[in-house]
Amino acid sequence: MKNDFQVIIIGCGVVGAAIARELSKFKIKIAVLEKEADVSFGTSKANSGIIHGGFHSLQGSLKAKFVVPGNRKYDRLCEELEFPFERRGELMVAFDEDELRILQIYYKRGLDNKVPYMEILGRERVLEMEPNLSPDILGALYAPTAGIICPYEYCFALIGNARENGAELLLNQKVSWIGKNNNSRFVVETEAGNSFTADCIVNAAGLYADEIAQHMRITDFKIVPRKGEEYLLDRRVGTLIKRVVFPCPSSNSKGMLVIPTIDGPVMVGPTAIDTENKTDYSTTREGLKEVFQQAQRMVPGVRISDIITSFVGLRPAAVGNDGDFIIGKTDVQGFINAAGIQSPGLTASPAIAEHIREVITKEGVKMELKSNFDPHRKTVCTKIRHLLEKRDFEQYGKIVDKNKAYSKLVCRCENVTEAEIIAAIRDGHTTLDGIKFATRAGTGRCQAGFCTSRVMEIIHRETGIPFDKITKKGKGSEIAPYPIKKGNGN
Amino acid sequence: MIKNVDAIVIGGGPAGMAAALSLKNNGIEKVLIAEREDFLGGILLQCIHNGFGLHRFKEELTGPEYAERYIDFLKSTDVEVLLKTCAIDIVSTGKKKKVYLMSESSGLIEVNAKVVILAMGCRERNRGNIAIPGSRPAGVMTAGLAQKLVNRYGYMPGKEIVILGSGDIGLIMARRMTWEGAKVKAVIELQSYPGGLNRNIVQCLNDYNIPLYLSHTITNIYGNERIRAVDVAPINEFREPLKENTFNITCDALLLSVGLIPENELSSNAGVCLDKVTGGPLVDSNLMTSISGIFACGNVLHVHDLVDWASEEAEDCGKSAGEYFKTAIVQAKGIPVKAGHLVRYALPSTLEPGKPGLISLRTIAPAENAAIIVKAGDSVLYKKTHKKIFPSEMQRIKIDTVPENADAIHVYFE
Ligand SMILES: Cc1cc2nc3c(=O)[nH]c(=O)nc-3n(C[C@H](O)[C@H](O)[C@H](O)COP(=O)(O)OP(=O)(O)OC[C@H]3O[C@@H](n4cnc5c(N)ncnc54)[C@H](O)[C@@H]3O)c2cc1C
Ligand SMILES: Cc1cc2nc3c(=O)[nH]c(=O)nc-3n(C[C@H](O)[C@H](O)[C@H](O)COP(=O)(O)OP(=O)(O)OC[C@H]3O[C@@H](n4cnc5c(N)ncnc54)[C@H](O)[C@@H]3O)c2cc1C
Numbered sequence: 085m086k087n088d089f090q091v092i093i094i095g096c097g098v099v100g101a102a103i104a105r106e107l108s109k110f111k112i113k114i115a116v117l118e119k120e121a122d123v124s125f126g127t128s129k130a131n132s133g134i135i136h137g138g139f140h141s142l143q144g145s146l147k148a149k150f151v152v153p154g155n156r157k158y159d160r161l162c163e164e165l166e167f168p169f170e171r172r173g174e175l176m177v178a179f180d181e182d183e184l185r186i187l188q189i190y191y192k193r194g195l196d197n198k199v200p201y202m203e204i205l206g207r208e209r210v211l212e213m214e215p216n217l218s219p220d221i222l223g224a225l226y227a228p229t230a231g232i233i234c235p236y237e238y239c240f241a242l243i244g245n246a247r248e249n250g251a252e253l254l255l256n257q258k259v260s261w262i263g264k265n266n267n268s269r270f271v272v273e274t275e276a277g278n279s280f281t282a283d284c285i286v287n288a289a290g291l292y293a294d295e296i297a298q299h300m301r302i303t304d305f306k307i308v309p310r311k312g313e314e315y316l317l318d319r320r321v322g323t324l325i326k327r328v329v330f331p332c333p334s335s336n337s338k339g340m341l342v343i344p345t346i347d348g349p350v351m352v353g354p355t356a357i358d359t360e361n362k363t364d365y366s367t368t369r370e371g372l373k374e375v376f377q378q379a380q381r382m383v384p385g386v387r388i389s390d391i392i393t394s395f396v397g398l399r400p401a402a403v404g405n406d407g408d409f410i411i412g413k414t415d416v417q418g419f420i421n422a423a424g425i426q427s428p429g430l431t432a433s434p435a436i437a438e439h440i441r442e443v444i445t446k447e448g449v450k451m452e453l454k455s456n457f458d459p460h461r462k463t464v465c466t467k468i469r470h471l472l473e474k475r476d477f478e479q480y481g482k483i484v485d486k487n488k489a490y491s492k493l494v495c496r497c498e499n500v501t502e503a504e505i506i507a508a509i510r511d512g513h514t515t516l517d518g519i520k521f522a523t524r525a526g527t528g529r530c531q532a533g534f535c536t537s538r539v540m541e542i543i544h545r546e547t548g549i550p551f552d553k554i555t556k557k558g559k560g561s562e563i564a565p566y567p568i569k570k571g572n573g574n
Numbered sequence: 575m576i577k578n579v580d581a582i583v584i585g586g587g588p589a590g591m592a593a594a595l596s597l598k599n600n601g602i603e604k605v606l607i608a609e610r611e612d613f614l615g616g617i618l619l620q621c622i623h624n625g626f627g628l629h630r631f632k633e634e635l636t637g638p639e640y641a642e643r644y645i646d647f648l649k650s651t652d653v654e655v656l657l658k659t660c661a662i663d664i665v666s667t668g669k670k671k672k673v674y675l676m677s678e679s680s681g682l683i684e685v686n687a688k689v690v691i692l693a694m695g696c697r698e699r700n701r702g703n704i705a706i707p708g709s710r711p712a713g714v715m716t717a718g719l720a721q722k723l724v725n726r727y728g729y730m731p732g733k734e735i736v737i738l739g740s741g742d743i744g745l746i747m748a749r750r751m752t753w754e755g756a757k758v759k760a761v762i763e764l765q766s767y768p769g770g771l772n773r774n775i776v777q778c779l780n781d782y783n784i785p786l787y788l789s790h791t792i793t794n795i796y797g798n799e800r801i802r803a804v805d806v807a808p809i810n811e812f813r814e815p816l817k818e819n820t821f822n823i824t825c826d827a828l829l830l831s832v833g834l835i836p837e838n839e840l841s842s843n844a845g846v847c848l849d850k851v852t853g854g855p856l857v858d859s860n861l862m863t864s865i866s867g868i869f870a871c872g873n874v875l876h877v878h879d880l881v882d883w884a885s886e887e888a889e890d891c892g893k894s895a896g897e898y899f900k901t902a903i904v905q906a907k908g909i910p911v912k913a914g915h916l917v918r919y920a921l922p923s924t925l926e927p928g929k930p931g932l933i934s935l936r937t938i939a940p941a942e943n944a945a946i947i948v949k950a951g952d953s954v955l956y957k958k959t960h961k962k963i964f965p966s967e968m969q970r971i972k973i974d975t976v977p978e979n980a981d982a983i984h985v986y987f988e
Contacts, residue, residue, distance in 0.1 A: 484681040531700040560799030561712035564729035
C-alpha cells in the first residue's frame, strides 16, 4: 500500500533527518512527514552551526550522554556525505579571577563527559592562537575537538542520502491528527488531506513535539521556545577568529559567542529569551545591542556596521524536564519521542539517531540490514565558488566545457551558477529560501537583490510553477503575487 | 578560450558604453565590452520613466531610449560586445592584466589586455545593512528589485506599499506602483531631508498625495509568511526612535530605498585601493586607480544621480585610458584634494598641476546660501554660492588650471 509504512518520522529537521538516514540502512519502509515546503526550515536552519566539544552539558543529563558520541561521528559522516565540516576548536574565555574558577568547573564537567584533549590555557597562549581576542582576557578553556558545519547542508545531505536509500520524504504535510485503528496500528492524518498508517511513530517535530504528543494523550512535557538572535557579518571583515569563542556562561544560556562560519563570514549571537510564541522570529533592537556588547568585549573588531543579515532561531526547550532532551519510548506502544532537542542538538543528532534505532528495535519492529545500503551521496553538485576562491581556473574551465550551465552566473556575491541552481531544484528545493540554503544563492552581501528574479526564472522554467506562485518559503510567501494586466502599463 | 585585446571595459551600462566609444575615438583599436546581462544599458533598462539626457542630448528621454542612443553609436564601431558574460576576476602583474570572464556561450574566457576600465555600476543597500528589527517574511525587498519585477517581468510584489528611504529609486517606484493600482501608504526617511532629487519628490510623491515622513524610521516588521505591517516611529536627535509616538501601518510589501553601494568586489580582489567614503576606487585626475592601467568611471567610482554625468565621466576616462595605452603615462603626479567643511567627498583624490581639473563632490547635509570654495594655499580657484544645496545632487566643478606648486587643494563650504 502506498501510504503504509513501518516507521513514520514527523519532522525533518536535523534530528528527523538523522533518524531517517540511520533507519534507511535497514529493510523497512519509512516516511518523513514535514509540514514546510522544504526540510530544515525549522530550528535546524537557524542556529550557530557548532559541533560542540561537550564540556557545557551537565553530567547525568541526556545532553551529556549524546553530545560527545555525536561529535565523534562527524568525521565519518562528513566523509560519506560530503558536507563541509572543520574541527576548529572552541575557547571559553575568562576575564577575571571568578571566571578563571568557572573554567575549572567546566573543565571538570568536560572530563566527566569524556571530552578529549581539553586544556586550560594562559593568556599568552590564547592570544597567540587568536590575536584578535581582547587583550583583557586572562585565560581560556580549550576543546580542540569542537567543529563547525553548515547546519542545513548537513540536514540536506542526511535526508538526501536517506532518500537515495529508499526513505520517502513528503513535504507540505502538516500532521493534524494521530490515532490508532482496529489493528492497533497508527493512523496519521495531515492538513493536506492525506492519511498514512504505520507501526511506529517517531516524534521529531521540534517546537511542536508537545502538540504531536498530545494527540496520543502524552502531556507530561511542554515546549517553550527560547529565542536566539544571531547576526552575520560581511565577508570583508575577514576571519577575525579561527575558533569558536564563548564567554563564561550564565544560568540559561551559553552566552553570546563569536563564531567562525564554515563559509567564511563571522557570526555573533545568540541571545536566549523565553517566549510563549512559537512563531516569534523577530529580531529586536535590544537583542542587537546585547549581542554586540558581549561579543565586542571578547573580540573588539566585531562591528554593527558590518552586519549583512540577521536571523532568529527558536530552541525547542522542554519545561518540566529541566530543559533536558526527551528521548525514547512512551506509554503508548510504538510512539517514540525525539523531542525538546535544544542545544547541543545539532551535535548530538547522529548519536540520538542510533539510540532511536535501538528503541525502535525494542518496540518490536524487525530490523534487518540492507545489503545494498550506500552510505555515500550519489549526487554532489560541484560548488564553483570554491574553485574561484582558489583561482583554480584550469579546473573550472574543464567543468564548464562539460556543462555550459556552469558558466551562467546567477548569484554574483557568492558565485553560484545556473547549474547549481538546477541541481538544487532537481533535488527537491523549489522555494527561494530552499534554494538559498542549498546553494548559497542570495546569502551574500546584496542579500538576493540581484539573483531573486533570475532564480525565479529558473524555478519557473524547470518546474512550470507560474511566476506569481513562486514563494520565498512556502504558501503565503509569494514574491510577486500580482500579474499586471496587459494594457495598463506605462 | 584566450583573447588578446588592447582594452577591456567591464560593464555595459551607460558608463561602460561611453568609455568604450571614447577609447575608439582616441585611437584604440581592439576594445572589448563584457556585460553580464542579456542587453547593454545597465540600470537604465529598468528605468522606463523620463528624465534622462537633458544635458547630453538636450531632450528628455526614458532610460531605455538613452541607452539605445549609445547602443546605436556602438554599432557603428568595431567594439566587440560580449553579452551574458560576467567578469569574475582580474589579475594584474606588472603591465599585464588578465581578466577572467564567465561567458554563457563560450565558457571561460581569459582576456589579456593592457587597459582595464571598471564600469560595474552599483548595487542597492539592503535590510541587513541597516539592521531593521522584526520578522523575515516575504514582501520585503529593495526598490530596485521591485522595479525589475514590475518593469521587466510584469508582476507586482504587493498592493499596499510602504517605502523605507527616500532615494530616487524608491520615489520613482512610489509613482510606478500607484500607476499600477497599488496604494503607497508612506515613504519613511530617517534623515530630516529627502534622499532623492527634489524633482522626484514633487513629481512622484506630492503629485499623488503620498505622505513623506522625514526623521522617522521603521522599528518593527510583522508577518510570518508575508509582511502584514510595520511600526513607524519618529526619531530624536540621537536617532533613537520615540516609543510613545510609534504608529502602525498595515502593508503587504515594504520596499527599501536606502542607498547604493559601488560594486567593487572585483576591484578589491584585483588589489585596487578603495575610498572608505564613496566605496569606489581611489583615482587620480586621469581616473586611474591605484593600479596602473586600471581605470574606473560611472557608478562603480561614486554614485551618480544623473546619467549624463556618468557618461561624461566615462568619456574622460576613455580618453585618459587611451593616452595611457599610447604613452604609458604612469600615475599622474598629483596634488592631493582634501574634503573640508560640509563636504562628504571630493573626487579625484589628486589633481595634476598645470592642467585643467574637474572635481565631483557632494555635501554632507543640506545647506542654504552656501558657497563652494576650492583653494590652493591662499589662492581661490573656484567660488560659487548656492541658494540651496542638497546631498542628493552631485556637484561638478571645473578648474581652469591647477597651480604648479601647491601642497594641497582644499574643497569646502562656507
Ligand atoms: C539560536 C540557536 C543556536 C543553536 N546553536 C547550536 C549549536 O551551535 N550547536 C548545536 O549542537 N545545537 C545548536 N542549537 C540547537 C539545534 O539547532 C537544535 O537542537 C536542532 O536544530 C533541533 O533539531 P530538530 O530536528 O529537533 O528540530 P527542527 O529543526 O525544528 O525540526 C522539526 C521539524 O518538524 C516540523 N514539524 C513541526 N510540526 C509538524 C507537524 N505537525 N507535521 C509535520 N512536520 C512538523 C518542523 O517544520 C521542523 O522542520 C541551536 C539552537 C538555536 C535556536
Ligand atoms: C532607479 C534609478 C533611477 C534613475 N533615474 C535617473 C534619471 O531620471 N535621470 C538620470 O539622468 N539618471 C538617473 N539615474 C542614474 C543613472 O541611471 C546612473 O547614474 C547610471 O546608470 C550609471 O551608469 P553605470 O554604467 O555606471 O552603471 P550601471 O547602469 O549600473 O551599469 C553597470 C553595468 O555593469 C554590469 N556589470 C556589473 N558587474 C559586472 C561584471 N562583473 N561583469 C560584467 N558586467 C558587469 C551590469 O550588469 C550593468 O549592466 C537613475 C538610477 C537609478 C538606479
